[in-house]
Amino acid sequence: MPSMYPHAKGILHALKDKGIDVAVASRSPTPDIANTFLQKLSIDSIFVAKEIFSSWTHKTDHFQRIHSRTVVPFNSMLFFDDEDRNSR
Numbered sequence: 001m002p003s004m005y006p007h008a009k010g011i012l013h014a015l016k017d018k019g020i021d022v023a024v025a026s027r028s029p030t031p032d033i034a035n036t037f038l039q040k041l042s043i044d045s046i047f048v049a050k051e052i053f054s055s056w057t058h059k060t061d062h063f064q065r066i067h068s069r070t071v072v073p074f075n076s077m078l079f080f081d082d083e084d085r086n087s088r
Contacts, residue, residue, distance in 0.1 A: 002037040012046050021070055023049040025062035030054070 015022055024047050028034040031052045038044040049069045051062040059081070067074060 002041055004041060004043075009041070009043060012043055016046050021048040021072060023047055023051070023066045023070065025051040025059065025066065026053075027055055027057075027059070027062075028052055 012022060024038070026034055031054055034052045035044070035050070038047075038050070044050070049066045051065050055061070063074060063077065063079075066072070066077070
């Protein structure tokens with residue numbers, strides 16, 4: 001069963017309540033499992049865009065798709081990543 005840090009869900013809901021759009025972007029070899037985890041964590045409805053797909057393309061593809069869906073300017077997006085090659 002997937003789990004989150006204790007305050008993570010509350011933070012996500014607080015962002016949504018404040019009108020701050022949140023999206024998720026992931027290059028996952030198993031996008032169906034990633035989406036199932038979001039559902040099991042009861043947070044899938046928080047995201048205005050979910051770009052989860054199996055690909056080895058550059059992360060900018062995710063941003064292009066999120067921008068197309070939300071019209072949020074790139075300079076207004078904040079990006080967190082746990083993959084070293086994306087944080088250089």
